[in-house]
Amino acid sequence: GENVEQHPSTLSVQEGDSAVIKCTYSDSASNYFPWYKQELGKRPQLIIDIRSNVGEKKDQRIAVTLNKTAKHFSLHITETQPEDSAVYFCAASNENDMRFGAGTRLTVKP
Amino acid sequence: DTGVSQDPRHKITKRGQNVTFRCDPISEHNRLYWYRQTLGQGPEFLTYFQNEAQLEKSRLLSDRFSAERPKGSFSTLEIQRTEQGDSAMYLCASTPLRAFFGQGTRLTVV
Numbered sequence: 252g253e254n255v256e257q258h259p260s261t262l263s264v265q266e267g268d269s270a271v272i273k274c275t276y277s278d279s280a281s282n283y284f285p286w287y288k289q290e291l292g293k294r295p296q297l298i299i300d301i302r303s304n305v306g307e308k309k310d311q312r313i314a315v316t317l318n319k320t321a322k323h324f325s326l327h328i329t330e331t332q333p334e335d336s337a338v339y340f341c342a343a344s345n346e347n348d349m350r351f352g353a354g355t356r357l358t359v360k361p
Numbered sequence: 362d363t364g365v366s367q368d369p370r371h372k373i374t375k376r377g378q379n380v381t382f383r384c385d386p387i388s389e390h391n392r393l394y395w396y397r398q399t400l401g402q403g404p405e406f407l408t409y410f411q412n413e414a415q416l417e418k419s420r421l422l423s424d425r426f427s428a429e430r431p432k433g434s435f436s437t438l439e440i441q442r443t444e445q446g447d448s449a450m451y452l453c454a455s456t457p458l459r460a461f462f463g464q465g466t467r468l469t470v471v
Contacts, residue, residue: 257403283458294452294462295404340403342460348417349394349460351403 253278255343257352264331265360272355274341275323281343284317284324289338289354298339299326331359364388365455367463374443374470381439382466386455393436394460395428396452397421404452410436443470 254277264270276284282303287295301308301315301324308315312331317324328335336359341352364387374380386393391412396404407426409417412433422428425443430436440447448470454460 285459287462294464297459297461300459344460348406348409349454349456350406351396354401354403356401 253281253343253345253348253350255341255350255352257341257355259355260353261356261358263358263360266331266333268331270326270328270331270335270357270359272326272339272341272357273323274325274343274352275321276343276350277322278343278345279322280345282346283344283349284315285342285344285349286313286315286326287340287342287351289340291337295340328357331357333359333361335359365453365461365463367451367453367466369466370464371467372469374468376443376445376470378443379439379441380443380468381437382451382453382468384436384438384453384455384463386435386453387461388434390455390457390461391433392456392460393430394454394456395436395438396454398450398452398465399448407438407451440468443468445470 257274285300288298289295312329314327338354366385368383393410395407398404410430425441428438450465452465453463
């Protein structure tokens with residue numbers, strides 16, 4: 252089955268700096284890659300996603316890149332704000348299931 | 362509100378008891394996932410339904426766990442003879458592609 256690795260496990264940045272979180276996946280059949288943000292005590296919320304026929308997608312301060320050949324994808328957050336502090340999860344999905352990375356705890360210091 | 366609801370929100374049970382959780386997905390979503398999440402970890406895949414068919418089941422899911430989706434709408438997850446290690450947040454997500462999570466059921470086995 253699919254195996255998703257996520258790095259780093261914790262990330263601390265200064266407000267206004269950029270944050271990058273990286274994930275790798277194992278199943279070449281995976282074709283959909285969402286990113287979720289989870290605040291303490293709340294459910295994971297979808298923030299951005301990308302399909303395998305696209306190499307990059309951007310939504311305001313958030314962007315995701317995908318390298319299918321290398322089987323890795325990344326989340327980029329620019330101009331970070333304290334409210335970006337949360338745990339971020341990547342996931343990889345094929346037609347049958349969706350597997351998550353272990354998460355990255357992002358702290359944005361004011 | 363994403364439209365995926367789970368019941369109950371919290372469950373405290375004694376070791377050895379059986380528990381059942383319910384998930385009501387967004388009505389037009391044919392795929393339904395169950396995940397387990399422990400503190401500081403990403404959601405762990407448990408099982409997946411396409412309509413009423415259970416298509417995949419994680420090796421994590423021992424024979425004490427069973428899930429059903431009898432009419433392709435709501436789903437139930439039952440844990441028999443609960444153990445302390447079953448204490449976790451149990452999350453349900455539904456999707457045609459983008460997965461939306463319910464609030465989860467937090468199980469505490471004492």
